[in-house]
Amino acid sequence: MSTLAGVPPELARAYATSAAGIPGEARREPEDFVVEEVPLYEPSGEGEHLYLLVEKRGITTEEAARRLARRLGVRRRDVGYAGRKDARAVTWQRISFFRARLPADLEALADERLRVHEARPHRNKLKLGHLRGNRFRIRLRGSGSSEDVAREVLDALAARGALNYFGLQRFGHLRNNHRLGAALARGDADAFLELLLLGSRASRGEPLPAAEPDSPLAAARELVLSGRHREAWEHFPQSMRPERAACRALAEGRSAEAAVRAVPVRQREFYLAAFQSLLFNAYLSRRKNLADRVEEGEVAFLHRNGAAFLVEDEAREQARGAAFEISPSGPLFGRRLLRPRKGSGPRADEEALLAEHAPGLGPELGAAFGTRPLGQRRPLRIPVRDVELRREGEDLRVGFFLPRGCYATTVLEELFKRPVA
Template sequence: MNLVDLLLRHPDAYLLGEPTGTAVIRRCAEDFCVEENLGFEPDGAGEHQFLFIRKTGENTDWVAQQLARFTKTHPRDIGYAGKKDRHAVTDQWFSVRLPLGVQLDWSAFETDSIQVLRQARHSRKLKTGVLQGNRFSLRLRDVSHPDELQQRFDQLKTSGVPNYFGEQRFGHNYGNISKGELLIAGQLRDKNRQKRGLYISALRSALFNQVVSARIQQGVWNKVAPGDVLMLNASQSCFVCTDEAELDCQSRLQQGDLHLTAPLWGQGGLMTQDAMAEFEQAVVSPWQDWCAGLEALGLRQERRAARVLLQAPLLEQESDSVWRISFGLPAGAFATSLLRELCQPENEKAVSGCSAEVDEQHQSAN
């Protein structure tokens, strides 16, 4: 069985078991709000104009294109830290390279779906990935099992959430994985560098999810063993747990100071050692062609935290069947990984106003 078939038949393991309750998400854009946190303030000087923009129901790339057109600059002079949901209200930073003497009326750029909230100068272009995290505020409608929702939320506030890559990474019916398989087999040639990167990333992400899922299934998602690779919280710094450090590492894991990790496949041996290296190798063994293909592309072996902790989580009831959940996540984490643990999310067809009854299929919020 290939991984696409496996994912369709057996989704990633739930930390708390599969929820029974359902809830409607994204009946309108205002039901899904995201605020970007760069982790720094523009320095106030330089040739790059930073703009904090609120967009409603718009694609990040499209807004960037409109900025280039409005400022009469080349698209490569526009920067942003990360793509945000189209079917949402998102506050995010953009940068545009403008000579210091150029002054523009940013109100002329605004539309019903685009508002400029802040502006400031900075010495450098905003690069992809240069952000600390995102703050989410999500409305859940028609909640069928509110007691279960509250109970699961309370547990996840303490335990954290599996740091799965969300379904958005894999495309409709895992189409990005299928194209990634063809790409590494030499059967697909796509000149679009961005698309090739997306297909390759889908394969690495799927293998990562398989290792995290296997840890949950075997009851070792939150248990340290000698040979495990741990990552410092809010850092990419990793180290291998030794026999002598096992108890201390377990204590620091429970305190949220450390996180267990899983591999992002590439060249070089696994960082895990002994039994834990054998465990990870066994999990990915059915997809050795993928591993070899990723290594041949020159990607290096990396690690990603297997757990993500919710920042300032809050669950509030707005009416009999409507709840709002707010929380922060570090850069790269998916809000859908939390939602799937809380309930069975049901999408409607997206529209811009909450008076309507329909919602489009959503995209990634990280």
Template structure:
């Protein structure tokens, strides 16, 4: 399979009316605010300084390197839970192992774009993925679509959630990570750097999952039980199989206590059965070079919820501008929410293109 047929916008939407809505986001970094939520409270003591930092228009990796240089420690001494958008105002935690060095005056690290909100200590390095989720506050400029239609789309998201697609940012600029996967798995051109290898593996599995989700959306059962489904408990990764679509299962689905899942490709047999397995097999068979490539790299079969339910979901109108607030669990994408309400024009993409052309 080549990427000539690849089109992120072709992934199915639940709400067709979203295609008649258009909006613009990220005209300024302040239009896209994210605040990271940890699943624990810092211990208050220990060898690792914990810094809660609000950064504006700043790359997470770059900031981690700057912290290491400022503190006089190796880059490996810096920890953070997740990458955050550059073209945004984001609040996240960093840990700095200061064992063997004098702790600096952290206030001297601040600038117009970097503010330190809290300083405490912890007994462990902050590891990737160690967060419960992110709170979002987004400002959208509505370009097309009447307000009643927008209200209907917003209410639908609030009531039933959205397909849990991996966002476009997972695939790199102009889907570059997927082109890298194609060259690796189909042409034998293995990436040289460890970082690119990791990015490509993640992108490949995410794309295949998105295709499975899209098929379930087309079949109108992305949020329903079908025979052979593997269900996931809300709020964690525990999965189980159910033989029957009984009353209890229906109620648990209705109240978002459980969600149907889709395959994250890797070694071993699909965990699904019957109708669900047939659907997933039909999707993945067209991408066997990718499935086999993931398997050879040691990735194991896993499951991911097909449905994403944003919590604390609210909105306010300010003339033609719409302000959204919501919370998403770790590993979920705000863009998955936005694409169910409109075709989104991201102003930051023009900035990225200009940066690349200036190099």
């Protein structure tokens, strides 16, 4: 996890603590960043779905699932997992396989990137969200001299919670997934294809970064600019499936709208989710100083079960907020979003946010190209539990637990006071 240059200004965030940023870095090696998934339930010991406890390093959850499915003779659609874990880390999580052919020795499933430590049956397939959260153990290299500052920040987060920002990972390695989502929400096929096939910089007529000119990606983009979509399709790397799908559609003479629809629907939903995340982050920055107290007319989030409700009695609910039973919430805009009451401060902030970042769009974000986000509430703050800190020579070892859907970067950025991913 390193300091990042070139982060778009709209992805900047605010901080909940005033302490100066500490020096150092995280994730120089995968072993510096260890993630252990905390399950929502344990496998029962009966059923047709085999739950494997998998340790992986240097690969994505999707890649680990693909490798194991092939070795177990299971179709990809019969594989499930509760959450996607980072590739640049050592992670532990369960992955389920329907009617798997399990070898006598679990070591037969291992390779240089993954190992299986346990296999137990259960009645249902694992689905996204079937986890309580994640436990993180992180090594901060070169941060040992700032132990006191780190402890001050972590104590504050443990007491008041951390600002629940979506991490930079949410916006893709090119940091433009939210812009793709905005183009989808507006129904602007041409803008979407420019961003997808040329990138944020090239689509504005700016030169590609100096490191890229001789890469297959740069060659593909040059071919797109010259209208040679069939050749561009062949040059885009295999991993860039959305780009290849759109290029192939254009090469076949299909319209821009048809080329957008050629991008897999799950990927389009992911881009829209990134746009929703941008809007949530912007709302959180507006209300960061109010993240630990509720006010009348806003929508509160109940941490126990994820329910959302309108605050009718501010004084009564504030006691629950102080006990971290509830928190103020922000919008993930969509067609079924519960809105704050008209005339309230949170409602005014939501309207101002849409006017600034999504002009011409309403809170439902449109329904172009067959994608219609449902909408939901997300808490503005999250509890940071089981905090640990110790010095090891020139380094610090940090540990904490976060609920599902929350990013370790929201804690690390409070420590470093700079963007990390």
